[in-house]
Amino acid sequence: MDSQIKQLHQQLVNKEISCTTLVQERLELLKKNAYNTVNSLLEDSALALAAKVDAKIANGEEIGLLEGIPFGIKDVYMVQGTYTTASSDILKNYKSAYTATAIQKLLDAGAIPLVKENCDSFGHGSSSENTIFGAVKNAINPELVAGGSSGGSAVNVAKDYTVFSIGGDTGGSIRQPAGYNNIYGLKPTYGRISRYGIMAYASSTDCVGPLAKTIEDIRIVLNVMSGKDGKDQTTIASTEISEQAISNNNTIKTVGYFKNFIENEAIDPKIKADFLASIEKIKATGIEVKELDFFKSDTLVSTYYTIAMAETASNLSRLDGTNYGNRIEGENLKDTYSITRSENFSEESKRRIVGGNQVLSQGFSDEIYLKGLALRDQISANFEKDFKEVDIIISPVTPNTPPKIGDSLKDPLAMYLSDAYTVGFSLGQLPTLTVPQGTATGLQITGAKNKEQTLLKFANFLKETI
Amino acid sequence: MSKIMTVDVLSSIKGAQPSETVNKLFDVIKNAQPTNNNSSNNVNYNCVSLNDLREDVVIESPALEKQIIIENFPKEKNGYLVVSKVIED
Numbered sequence: 221m222d223s224q225i226k227q228l229h230q231q232l233v234n235k236e237i238s239c240t241t242l243v244q245e246r247l248e249l250l251k252k253n254a255y256n257t258v259n260s261l262l263e264d265s266a267l268a269l270a271a272k273v274d275a276k277i278a279n280g281e282e283i284g285l286l287e288g289i290p291f292g293i294k295d296v297y298m299v300q301g302t303y304t305t306a307s308s309d310i311l312k313n314y315k316s317a318y319t320a321t322a323i324q325k326l327l328d329a330g331a332i333p334l335v336k337e338n339c340d341s342f343g344h345g346s347s348s349e350n351t352i353f354g355a356v357k358n359a360i361n362p363e364l365v366a367g368g369s370s371g372g373s374a375v376n377v378a379k380d381y382t383v384f385s386i387g388g389d390t391g392g393s394i395r396q397p398a399g400y401n402n403i404y405g406l407k408p409t410y411g412r413i414s415r416y417g418i419m420a421y422a423s424s425t426d427c428v429g430p431l432a433k434t435i436e437d438i439r440i441v442l443n444v445m446s447g448k449d450g451k452d453q454t455t456i457a458s459t460e461i462s463e464q465a466i467s468n469n470n471t472i473k474t475v476g477y478f479k480n481f482i483e484n485e486a487i488d489p490k491i492k493a494d495f496l497a498s499i500e501k502i503k504a505t506g507i508e509v510k511e512l513d514f515f516k517s518d519t520l521v522s523t524y525y526t527i528a529m530a531e532t533a534s535n536l537s538r539l540d541g542t543n544y545g546n547r548i549e550g551e552n553l554k555d556t557y558s559i560t561r562s563e564n565f566s567e568e569s570k571r572r573i574v575g576g577n578q579v580l581s582q583g584f585s586d587e588i589y590l591k592g593l594a595l596r597d598q599i600s601a602n603f604e605k606d607f608k609e610v611d612i613i614i615s616p617v618t619p620n621t622p623p624k625i626g627d628s629l630k631d632p633l634a635m636y637l638s639d640a641y642t643v644g645f646s647l648g649q650l651p652t653l654t655v656p657q658g659t660a661t662g663l664q665i666t667g668a669k670n671k672e673q674t675l676l677k678f679a680n681f682l683k684e685t686i
Numbered sequence: 687m688s689k690i691m692t693v694d695v696l697s698s699i700k701g702a703q704p705s706e707t708v709n710k711l712f713d714v715i716k717n718a719q720p721t722n723n724n725s726s727n728n729v730n731y732n733c734v735s736l737n738d739l740r741e742d743v744v745i746e747s748p749a750l751e752k753q754i755i756i757e758n759f760p761k762e763k764n765g766y767l768v769v770s771k772v773i774e775d
Binding site for chain 1: 740751771
């Protein structure tokens with residue numbers, strides 16, 4: 221099976237390339253890049269780790285599959301001693317005191333982090349323009365946005381600056397930039413990978429996940445990061461997925477799609493036509509395809525943003541400049557809080573914090589927030605019903621192609637609505653994978669909870685089919 | 687506690703006002719008709735069983751972690767970490 225990780229591993233073992241050269245080459249590409257993907261480079265630590273791998277190989281010691289493989293990290297993950305800015309002014313000089321569990325597992329496996337990657341500030345955005353480091357440019361057409369919020373991670377993978385990158389997905393932040401840059405991006409089942417050490421946006425949907433160019437690399441990285449963690453008590457046990465288990469499709473018999481996603485005025489006609497053509501190709505293989513009913517896009521988007529804003533208002537209330545962050549002194553403590561927060565949060569982050577406090581406040585919580593939670597239950601129950609009828613749900617990743625840089629900032633409502641196809645699966649806490657096929661921004665394949673193996677298997681099947 | 691708290695106070699953001707764009711999203715929820723208005727959270731179980739709680743132990747932070755926490759503190763004077771003046775109102 222195609223795998224950049226395996227290919228590089230073999231080259232290292234065969235001494236066709238040294239790890240130091242590999243890391244140096246990628247660091248040079250990152251330094252020179254004009255796509256604004258880099259918040260900070262981890263040059264010294266990366267080269268020191270590479271030298272250790274080279275020494276092991278020179279001594280004839282065996283190295284692990286991920287040992288010496290360069291990767292990128294969205295700048296919302298704690299990695300001890302590195303700047304962890306969340307692309308924000310308030311944390312632009314903040315250094316992680318500890319390391320996130322998911323990243324620690326990759327470090328333990330020997331992978332080498334090269335870069336903390338640009339993203340929308342605190343994950344607040346779908347275009348990677350809400351950042352103090354400059355808008356991330358799309359890997360295919362630099363006049364367009366990279367998508368977001370894990371835009372820097374997607375572009376680094378698409379341009380081969382990193383072999384894989386670790387993004388974060390709350391409402392589509394891995395899947396949508398993966399689609400916009402034509403790579404694979406997985407949002408696993410909620411809880412499969414520990415959230416310990418990721419800067420919290422909306423804790424009930426935040427997920428850690430990999431972006432890569434091959435299905436096999438997604439599988440390898442997913443296996444390493446998965447597992448229960450005492451530091452995140454929402455984590456769940458999972459079983460390792462073998463290469464063999466996803467190599468041929470002998471179990472997926474029925475696929476569904478939401479007809480209201482497709483029979484909708486908001487969808488680009490070409491994306492619609494390409495999606496329906498993909499459905500026909502799947503049908504031609506003998507798989508049964510069912511049309512499914514689902515909630516309207518505006519209900520999904522509004523439910524998601526109601527809950528996400530409420531949770532982010534709560535999570536970001538800790539950022540007040542007292543213990544860390546860019547404190548701006550006022551006349552007293554309360555004044556210091558409000559000046560620090562007013563001056564340091566972006567307009568988009570402020571919009572979400574204020575929206576969250578609005579729905580949580582007395583008089584509004586019943587008619588908006590609690591109703592949002594009830595709608596979420598119904599959305600999740602709907603998925604449970606659907607997965608009794610189908611093995612996989614397939615959908616476009618986005619209704620439209622990437623906008624030009626600058627357009628999303630002018631029209632936040634359009635940006636929120638562009639998440640219409642990704643947010644529902646987040647609310648359902650389901651595993652969802654973007655594959656770079658089928659439409660200009662890819663296809664999204666979703667399974668029932670803990671069915672990552674089925675997704676990867678179906679992705680392999682689509683690779684041969686579409 | 688009877689004081690009305692406006693969103694700028696709740697958010698600790700000077701002059702903050704509700705956004706018209708965001709209100710449009712909330713209007714969709716206000717007008718939605720869920721079959722049951724009470725969330726029972728009967729689909730997504732994320733709570734931990736009492737039998738599965740982690741041990742309540744004190745873990746000493748490593749020296750490097752403590753050092754970075756101190757480095758991150760915004761203000762220091764004569765070896766003390768300085769917070770803003772606290773007032774009560």
